[in-house]
Amino acid sequence: GAGVSQSPRYKVAKRGQDVALRCDPISGHVSLFWYQQALGQGPEFLTYFQNEAQLDKSGLPSDRFFAERPEGSVSTLKIQRTQQEDSAVYLCASSSPGGSNLETQYFGPGTRLLVL
Amino acid sequence: AQTVTQSQPEMSVQEAETVTLSCTYDTSESDYYLFWYKQPPSRQMILVIRQEAYKQQNATENRFSVNFQKAAKSFSLKISDSQLGDAAMYFCAYRRPLRDDKIIFGKGTRLHILP
Numbered sequence: 001g002a003g004v005s006q007s008p009r010y011k012v013a014k015r016g017q018d019v020a021l022r023c024d025p026i027s028g029h030v031s032l033f034w035y036q037q038a039l040g041q042g043p044e045f046l047t048y049f050q051n052e053a054q055l056d057k058s059g060l061p062s063d064r065f066f067a068e069r070p071e072g073s074v075s076t077l078k079i080q081r082t083q084q085e086d087s088a089v090y091l092c093a094s095s096s097p098g099g100s101n102l103e104t105q106y107f108g109p110g111t112r113l114l115v116l
Numbered sequence: 117a118q119t120v121t122q123s124q125p126e127m128s129v130q131e132a133e134t135v136t137l138s139c140t141y142d143t144s145e146s147d148y149y150l151f152w153y154k155q156p157p158s159r160q161m162i163l164v165i166r167q168e169a170y171k172q173q174n175a176t177e178n179r180f181s182v183n184f185q186k187a188a189k190s191f192s193l194k195i196s197d198s199q200l201g202d203a204a205m206y207f208c209a210y211r212r213p214l215r216d217d218k219i220i221f222g223k224g225t226r227l228h229i230l231p
Binding site for chain 2 (some may be wrong): 003025033040041042043044045048056059069091093104105106107110
């Protein structure tokens with residue numbers, strides 16, 4: 001596709017509900033990142049995939065957060081038993097490995113999650 | 117751990133004027149990459165400019181340029197001839213020189229352009 005897409009763009013959940021956020025990376029991009037951006041803050045790293053392998057999940061804030069990328073393209077970030085502190089914008093980024101370490105990460109528009 | 121600090125939460129500049137956004141960072145690495153990202157209200161994060169730490173020459177991209185002071189761990193962004201479309205949140209960011217490493221962002225500076 002032309003860029004990274006994310007769905008839904010907005011999600012309102014009641015506390016305790018499970019939510020699933022989808023990311024469609026740029027076609028052919030091997031690497032995929034998830035970031036969490038709280039209101040008024042910069043994005044913070046959550047997890048990283050290379051193809052279907054989750055190589056780094058050190059940023060996931062709790063075991064309620066789970067991410068997968070089973071076929072190495074689309075990724076889903078799942079949050080179980082949502083809490084109010086999970087309210088944030090969730091950004092997805094993808095990049096393609098090239099000859100340089102300066103592979104640019106291209107970001108999607110984000111999913112704004114509000115937990116009531 | 118690496119950190120990125122942006123001490124200016126908001127700034128304003130008159131259209132067509134020049135503005136400089138400040139950024140400092142902390143790292144024990146000798147090689148790394150620095151970035152400025154722009155996030156307009158639509159929230160799509162866009163790369164504005166990037167700098168490799170081993171390069172002494174400051175990066176430039178049209179109206180955007182940086183002042184990279186490695187010893188001082190300072191990385192400021194200068195926007196010349198400011199335009200209304202420059203209004204956005206600007207994030208300074210750091211990345212280690214490892215393939216596909218995560219980006220560490222500052223808290224951002226909101227830039228207002230006054231017509």
